[in-house]
Amino acid sequence: MLKKERHDFVMRQINLHNRVLNSDLVQLLNVSEDTIRRDLQELAENGQLSKVHGGALSKSYQSSFDDSDVYAKDAKVCIAKKTTSLIKDGMVVLTGGGTSIIELAKQLPENLNATFFTVSPFVAIGLAKYAKVEVILIGGLFSKNSQVTYGGHVINQLSEINADLCLLGTSAIHPQNGLTDTDWEINQLKKAMFNSSKKAGILCISEKLDISLRLKVASLENIDYLITELDPQSPELNAYRVKTLQIL
Amino acid sequence: MLKKERHDFVMRQINLHNRVLNSDLVQLLNVSEDTIRRDLQELAENGQLSKVHGGALSKSYQSSFDDSDVYAKDAKVCIAKKTTSLIKDGMVVLTGGGTSIIELAKQLPENLNATFFTVSPFVAIGLAKYAKVEVILIGGLFSKNSQVTYGGHVINQLSEINADLCLLGTSAIHPQNGLTDTDWEINQLKKAMFNSSKKAGILCISEKLDISLRLKVASLENIDYLITELDPQSPELNAYRVKTLQIL
DNA sequence: CGGGGTCCTGCGTGTTTGTGCATCATTAAT
DNA sequence: ATTAATGATGCACAAACACGCAGGACCCCG
Known part of the structure; x- marks a missing residue:
C-alpha cells in the first residue's frame, strides 16, 4: 500500500x-x-x-459549527442529545424529517448498532456516517415543501414496518388538541408512522408548544415521549403531564 | 523488450x-x-x-475524490449543461447518483415539466426546486459509500418503472469493455436502471475515458448518449464512435 | 570499415523517505 | 484522582531514490 x-x-x-x-x-x-x-x-x-x-x-464540517442561528440551533442540539437516551442497541427506529431529527442524526453515539427507517433524505445522509447503523430510506414521491417522501406508496411501505420507536419533529403540539399539522399529505404520513411503531417520541422546540393547527395527527395519549429543550420540571410543561407521557 | x-x-x-x-x-x-x-x-x-x-x-483515480479539483467541477457543469438538451417536457427520467448527476439537477431549465425517478437523495433534494418537476425517490437500503439506495427492494421497484431516459454517472468507460464498475451491488443497480429505460445516457468526465474496471455494467451498444466535457469531434473520442452512440 | 555521436540500460554509491518500535508525555473519560 | 487511550519523540532498518559511470546497441558519416 x-x-x-x-x-x-x-x-x-x-x-x-x-x-x-x-x-x-x-x-x-x-x-x-x-x-x-x-x-x-x-x-x-x-x-x-x-x-x-x-x-x-473534515474542514468543512468544522466550519459548519459557526451557524449564525446559534440560538435555535442550541435548543435542537439539546433536544437531540436528550433523545439519544431513548435509542438502544438493536432497536428499529422510524423517523420523519425536519431540522430536529436531522440534528439527532448527527448526535448519535458513535458505535450505535441499530436500524433506521426514514422518509427524509437528509436524515439518511446524516446517518450514513455510523458504521453499524443500517439505513433504509423509504421511497416515494418527494415533497418539495417538507423535503420528505410521502404519498400512497410510502404509506404502503410503512404498513410493512414494525418499528420499536417512531421519532417525529412537529409543527405544533397542544395540551388538548395534541399533535396537529397543516398539510394533509404529511398528516397522513405521520399517522401511518405512528401505526408502524410500538412507541412514539416527539421532538419539539418550546416555541411550538401550545399551538394548534388545522389537522389532527394524534392526541397526547398516543405519544410516549415528549422531548423539549426545557427542564422536564418546568411549568411550561405542566399542561402536558399525562399519565402515559414521559417528558424529557 | x-x-x-x-x-x-x-x-x-x-x-x-x-x-x-x-x-x-x-x-x-x-x-x-x-x-x-x-x-x-x-x-x-x-x-x-x-x-x-x-x-x-492513475490520474483519474487520483482526482475522483479530490474535491479541490476546480477543473473537474467546471467540467461537470459543462457536462450537466449539455445533458439538459436531452431532457424534454413530459419525459420520465431515471437517474443514478454521483457528482455529475447532482450537478445536472442544479442546471435544469427553470420551468421544465418532467418526472424524475432517482436513487440519490442528493439528486432528489436538488430537483425539489423545480416547481413542475415531479420527484420520486426510490427507497431501499442506503449505501454508505455510494450514497444511493440499492439492493433488492430498489431493483424490484425499478422493474415497475418504464422511463424514457436513464442518466448515469460512471466510474469508468472503455471503447471495448464498455461501462464498468467495482462494486457489485452498484453494478446490479445500474443494470436494472438500464433495463427500466428506453434510452440511456452516460455522463462522463474525460478522465474516466479509456478506463476499465472489474465488473461490467453494459457495452457501448447499450448506451445511446455519451456526454463529456470535450468537443464531440475531439480525437480522444474517436474510439467511441459506434453507430448507435451519439456523442455530445 | 571504423570512429564519434546518441540512446538505453544496469550497477555502485551515498542520500532521502517511509515504517515500526520503545519510551515517555499528554489527553480524555470516569 | 485514577486509569486507559492517544500522542510525541528519537532511533533503527529497510525500501526507494538520485546520480554518475560504463558497457552495449544503433546510427550517421567519412
Missing part, C-alpha cells in the same frame, strides 16, 4: 463521513498507528483536514 | 488496476528498478500517470 493511496483513502473517508478515527484506519489499512498519525499530520499540514485527538475531521 | 512496449504495458496496468508498484514491474518486465523508475518518470512527465513513492497511480 503506497502512502499516496492511504492519503487518498483517508480523504475519501473524510469526504464521505466528515470524520475518521485513527483506530479504524489502522485496521482498514493494516499499518501501525504511527503511520496513520503521520499521514493525518501531513494531510493536516496541507490543509486537507483538521486533526483532532483520536482522528481527524 | 523495447521501451515503448514497457510503457504500453505500464499504461495497461494502470488502466486496469489504477496503480502499479514498481517492484512488480521489475519482476514482470525483467528490467532493473532504475529502468522502471525512468519509465514512470517519463510517463509522468507526459501526464499519463502520476508517480508516487514506490510506484504510480
Whole structure:
C-alpha cells in the first residue's frame, strides 16, 4: 500500500463521513498507528483536514459549527442529545424529517448498532456516517415543501414496518388538541408512522408548544415521549403531564 | 523488450488496476528498478500517470475524490449543461447518483415539466426546486459509500418503472469493455436502471475515458448518449464512435 | 570499415523517505 | 484522582531514490 493511496483513502473517508478515527484506519489499512498519525499530520499540514485527538475531521464540517442561528440551533442540539437516551442497541427506529431529527442524526453515539427507517433524505445522509447503523430510506414521491417522501406508496411501505420507536419533529403540539399539522399529505404520513411503531417520541422546540393547527395527527395519549429543550420540571410543561407521557 | 512496449504495458496496468508498484514491474518486465523508475518518470512527465513513492497511480483515480479539483467541477457543469438538451417536457427520467448527476439537477431549465425517478437523495433534494418537476425517490437500503439506495427492494421497484431516459454517472468507460464498475451491488443497480429505460445516457468526465474496471455494467451498444466535457469531434473520442452512440 | 555521436540500460554509491518500535508525555473519560 | 487511550519523540532498518559511470546497441558519416 503506497502512502499516496492511504492519503487518498483517508480523504475519501473524510469526504464521505466528515470524520475518521485513527483506530479504524489502522485496521482498514493494516499499518501501525504511527503511520496513520503521520499521514493525518501531513494531510493536516496541507490543509486537507483538521486533526483532532483520536482522528481527524473534515474542514468543512468544522466550519459548519459557526451557524449564525446559534440560538435555535442550541435548543435542537439539546433536544437531540436528550433523545439519544431513548435509542438502544438493536432497536428499529422510524423517523420523519425536519431540522430536529436531522440534528439527532448527527448526535448519535458513535458505535450505535441499530436500524433506521426514514422518509427524509437528509436524515439518511446524516446517518450514513455510523458504521453499524443500517439505513433504509423509504421511497416515494418527494415533497418539495417538507423535503420528505410521502404519498400512497410510502404509506404502503410503512404498513410493512414494525418499528420499536417512531421519532417525529412537529409543527405544533397542544395540551388538548395534541399533535396537529397543516398539510394533509404529511398528516397522513405521520399517522401511518405512528401505526408502524410500538412507541412514539416527539421532538419539539418550546416555541411550538401550545399551538394548534388545522389537522389532527394524534392526541397526547398516543405519544410516549415528549422531548423539549426545557427542564422536564418546568411549568411550561405542566399542561402536558399525562399519565402515559414521559417528558424529557 | 523495447521501451515503448514497457510503457504500453505500464499504461495497461494502470488502466486496469489504477496503480502499479514498481517492484512488480521489475519482476514482470525483467528490467532493473532504475529502468522502471525512468519509465514512470517519463510517463509522468507526459501526464499519463502520476508517480508516487514506490510506484504510480492513475490520474483519474487520483482526482475522483479530490474535491479541490476546480477543473473537474467546471467540467461537470459543462457536462450537466449539455445533458439538459436531452431532457424534454413530459419525459420520465431515471437517474443514478454521483457528482455529475447532482450537478445536472442544479442546471435544469427553470420551468421544465418532467418526472424524475432517482436513487440519490442528493439528486432528489436538488430537483425539489423545480416547481413542475415531479420527484420520486426510490427507497431501499442506503449505501454508505455510494450514497444511493440499492439492493433488492430498489431493483424490484425499478422493474415497475418504464422511463424514457436513464442518466448515469460512471466510474469508468472503455471503447471495448464498455461501462464498468467495482462494486457489485452498484453494478446490479445500474443494470436494472438500464433495463427500466428506453434510452440511456452516460455522463462522463474525460478522465474516466479509456478506463476499465472489474465488473461490467453494459457495452457501448447499450448506451445511446455519451456526454463529456470535450468537443464531440475531439480525437480522444474517436474510439467511441459506434453507430448507435451519439456523442455530445 | 571504423570512429564519434546518441540512446538505453544496469550497477555502485551515498542520500532521502517511509515504517515500526520503545519510551515517555499528554489527553480524555470516569 | 485514577486509569486507559492517544500522542510525541528519537532511533533503527529497510525500501526507494538520485546520480554518475560504463558497457552495449544503433546510427550517421567519412
